[in-house]
Amino acid sequence: MLAMWVKVRVKPEARERFLKAIEVDAIGSERDEPGCLCFNVLQDRQDENVYYFFEVYQDEAALEAHRAAPHYAVWRAAADTLDGPTQATRCDAVFPAAAEYWARKRASPA
Numbered sequence: 022m023l024a025m026w027v028k029v030r031v032k033p034e035a036r037e038r039f040l041k042a043i044e045v046d047a048i049g050s051e052r053d054e055p056g057c058l059c060f061n062v063l064q065d066r067q068d069e070n071v072y073y074f075f076e077v078y079q080d081e082a083a084l085e086a087h088r089a090a091p092h093y094a095v096w097r098a099a100a101d102t103l104d105g106p107t108q109a110t111r112c113d114a115v116f117p118a119a120a121e122y123w124a125r126k127r128a129s130p131a
Contacts, residue, residue: 025077027109
């Protein structure tokens, strides 16, 4: 499994456009991609222009499939809403690591 922690800073005047685009990507990822096990978007409590994405994919192939998905293109088209580059950290899932956990999460109703 591949987990990613991504930090982005958004231009204040572009926040609403950013939120619409990342919502399309996050919801589409979990709904339409069997290999995307989790895609959460979080807002920093101390800086409303900083957001974090927590993403979990089955493997590298699932991440590549994510980048080829139509909802990812919506997100990429809104990249000009960012104030600087994204900061992505790739991680290994330590807990929960059991495939059964992620299968149950995937199967639970949205």
